[in-house]
Amino acid sequence: MTTPKQGPRNRTPLAMMYIGAGLTVIAALFPFIDQSTTTVLADHIKASYPAYQPGAIDTAVAAYLAVLSAIGVMGLLGWLGTIWAVRAGMRWAPWLAAGLLAIATCIAIAALTVQDTSGDVGLAPLLGWLLVLPCVPGLAAVALWRRAV
Template sequence: MTKTVQRRWVAVTLHAGLALTVLATIVPYVDRAVLVNHIRAGYPSYTQAELDSAVSTYLVLLSIIGALGVIAWLWTVWAVRTDKRWARPAATVMFVLGTSIGLIALLTKDTSGATGLPPTLGWIGLAPCLVGAVAVMLVWKRPQPE
């Protein structure tokens, strides 16, 4: 792969990760019922006010995580595009942090014994991490001479 082609693929991959992060942040708002039903199943004695409060808390937390993810992607895009010497290790660190947060969200159990986040939302939240793995591989790959 020539340097120009590789740079194009890196840019496409990084922007795809950014887009998936935005989508993963929006999905809980679009399909709020998944979150409501998951909390209701784990805590059947919750009143409607308690359910609303729990859902709102989750939406705020997921929004903060999503916003931090978007910032991380934009920062990584900038670092790679401007050929910063530290872009490769920084992209790797961002990937490890994002994947760790995604796995924690997917696997952590709450006091009900179920995962705190519905599995559907957890897996959607990990989708950008898969793209991140490809992006990290591409930024570390040495281009072939043109």
Template sequence: MNRQYSRSTYVALWVGLGLTVLAIVSAQLGRPLIGEHIRSGYPSMSQDEITSGVNFYAASLTVVGVLGVLGWVATIWRAHRGSRWIRWAAVVLALTGTSVAAFALLVRDTSGDTGLPPLIGTIGLLPCAAGLIAVVLMFTRAATSANNDPRRLHRSPRARTA
């Protein structure tokens, strides 16, 4: 039996994908912000060391983001195909993504400050909100397109007497 999800579910999935791409872009465009954040925590660090740290963070966030994009695409594709197990896979993906994003936002480095600037870390949490919404929607009663047809919900008086 193919399981069909509501339009809202697909909107949440596509928004999550878009927010993940935004997080990847923010990691790359936010390199100067990451550099300033590292410099403020480690004022004695050389510019080469700061650049190395920025490259590490940007690359790490990009790799995690690309994995997230693959997860979103696979979830959208399998949900569209009616896979019964995809909602449980979506739970695992959402929990994994939220754990990684929360770690990136909250982890403290040896300076005592967070490893990432709060803005970059917060942007990384945005796809998780969409993931939570999508998972909740996937577990609500999914109505098939026939059940969403207003003509079936509101029968005409002629149909009732027939």
């Protein structure tokens, strides 16, 4: 049995993937921190729906927290799976990275642009941009892959 070749030139895309995983964790945890501190999400919902009572705002925030948590968990699993594939020397790892980058980019664009029934963007823009943040090292990893392999 032969071991997959693990050259030193694979380090840059792999480092970008670790950075992306870290940024995904930050983007997933920030809405929970926001709920206790700056309340960007709750303020955005309150501005979009001025007639909402505090209970309705709390319900909407909880729904967004559930969705953003699911996105964060799936994103982190994607990063960890891709990191595993790269470290294991799987030939399909670049395709996995590119596919997950495309999916993450679509989710981030949707978070930034999809309008709610109020006519305003559904997710607070700060939280939408936080979903874009992990895509940057993902793009760097995919773009640098050709040079690294």
